[in-house]
Amino acid sequence: MAKKKKIFPWQRTLISILSVSAVLSLIWVSFCWSQFKGSLSITDVKFTETHVLDTHIYKAVLGEIIGANSGQVSLREIGDLIESHPYVKAARISHHYPGIIKVEIKERKPIALLKTDPMVLLDREGFVLPDVGNLDNYNLPIMTNFNPEPELYPAGEMALSVKVRECISWLSRIQNNYTSLYNNLSELKMTSTSEMELILSDHPTHIYLGQDKVWSRINTLKQFEKKLQPKKISDFSYLDMRYENQVIAKGRHS
Numbered sequence: 001m002a003k004k005k006k007i008f009p010w011q012r013t014l015i016s017i018l019s020v021s022a023v024l025s026l027i028w029v030s031f032c033w034s035q036f037k038g039s040l041s042i043t044d045v046k047f048t049e050t051h052v053l054d055t056h057i058y059k060a061v062l063g064e065i066i067g068a069n070s071g072q073v074s075l076r077e078i079g080d081l082i083e084s085h086p087y088v089k090a091a092r093i094s095h096h097y098p099g100i101i102k103v104e105i106k107e108r109k110p111i112a113l114l115k116t117d118p119m120v121l122l123d124r125e126g127f128v129l130p131d132v133g134n135l136d137n138y139n140l141p142i143m144t145n146f147n148p149e150p151e152l153y154p155a156g157e158m159a160l161s162v163k164v165r166e167c168i169s170w171l172s173r174i175q176n177n178y179t180s181l182y183n184n185l186s187e188l189k190m191t192s193t194s195e196m197e198l199i200l201s202d203h204p205t206h207i208y209l210g211q212d213k214v215w216s217r218i219n220t221l222k223q224f225e226k227k228l229q230p231k232k233i234s235d236f237s238y239l240d241m242r243y244e245n246q247v248i249a250k251g252r253h254s
Contacts, residue, residue: 026234043099086156141185202234210242
């Protein structure tokens with residue numbers, strides 16, 4: 001049987017001293033690191049590439065963040081500030097050593113221009129994007145003859161007009177599934193009898209869609225256009241889609 005090694009009192013004392021010293025050293029290192037981290041200031045805010053608005057517009061939302069203590073700046077607060085901008089759908093914020101804040105933005109892209117006073121842009125979900133001096137940057141279909149009351153279109157929020165939201169959903173669907181029609185759209189008009197009318201940029205051509213079965217009628221138009229080739233729907237002065245599975249067309253010289 002192995003003999004137990006005898007531990008002398010001085011050895012016990014030494015072990016205790018070393019243990020306490022290790023704990024104190026760990027506390028001291030942690031304190032120093034905390035102090036060091038807290039002393040680091042933000043030296044730059046870097047944005048990934050944006051396509052709708054210039055990054056300096058979003059950067060202005062943050063105010064005087066450069067030079068602020070990184071230990072006192074909440075990434076969540078920065079994200080909330082960025083996402084408060086009407087053109088921002090979502091943002092991801094990260095802190096890169098030593099003092100760089102990186103901002104990645106998913107922007108709202110305009111799909112139509114609503115004729116109100118003041119004019120506003122709308123994205124494909126019906127969110128209101130105010131004019132920030134960028135209206136002339138887009139060649140978008142104009143939505144006309146809708147309720148123009150400004151309180152129906154709060155900046156950065158969903159449009160409150162049911163008809164506007166409904167028509168935006170149609171525009172979004174047309175953009176996805178009938179791109180050539182969307183690209184040729186000059187105006188989407190709501191008539192006095194709440195019927196939808198499309199006006200093409202070419203010539204122009206008026207397309208009457210009525211009140212209901214809108215997507216079915218747009219599909220009928222798409223098939224009609226395929227059969228027309230090499231002619232185009234813009235060769236007609238108007239196309240009336242309000243009758244079941246047929247198109248009433250008027251030529252420009254009839």
